[in-house]
Amino acid sequence: SAVISQKPSRDICQRGTSLTIQCQVDSQVTMMFWYRQQPGQSLTLIATANQGSEATYESGFVIDKFPISRPNLTFSTLTVSNMSPEDSSIYLCSVSGTTYNEQFFGPGTRLTVL
């Protein structure tokens, strides 16, 4: 299994600002994903981060609001832009196992927007 770290672990931000979340994996992986987990809710996939090409966004999520970078096979960033209180959530990075079935998650970034 992969070991995944995220930074920051939590942050409190002001409305209208942006926050970049980093995800680091201890081994090279093909597929990385970003999820949002709103308080008391399940996980919603934001996008798949593709190495060397643009991220693939799910319905309801756009690149201008959630730009993603994937410069190599062990690292990705998610930026939450022009934040509003509705963006207050836990943001989770994950990677797929070698069989592309199971997923391994980072510890999450807890974001509060005031």
Added chain:
Amino acid sequence: GNSVTQMEGPVTLSEEAFLTINCTYTATGYPSLFWYVQYPGEGLQLLLKATKADDKGSNKGFEATYRKETTSFHLEKGSVQVSDSAVYFCALSENTGGFKTIFGAGTRLFVKA
């Protein structure tokens, strides 16, 4: 489209009680099925998985059997402990142009000493 439905929580049990959390799914093909667990303040961890019909996944005393005829993957444990208190997510993954995972809503379990 694909979906996962699991029983609503919270579920409150006494220590050593029997646990069942129901999960049913809809899928167009032959998905892999998973249970993930999220302990307070942590990210999700894979608890167990089953990749084809009649497979039984097991880990830490938890079990779930992939039932294609009833499209179900119920989670069971014979004797829960206080340390099992967490949120449990049923999920499926199917390769339909990408290995996306779809999660159920989650079931919160409280175990009392």
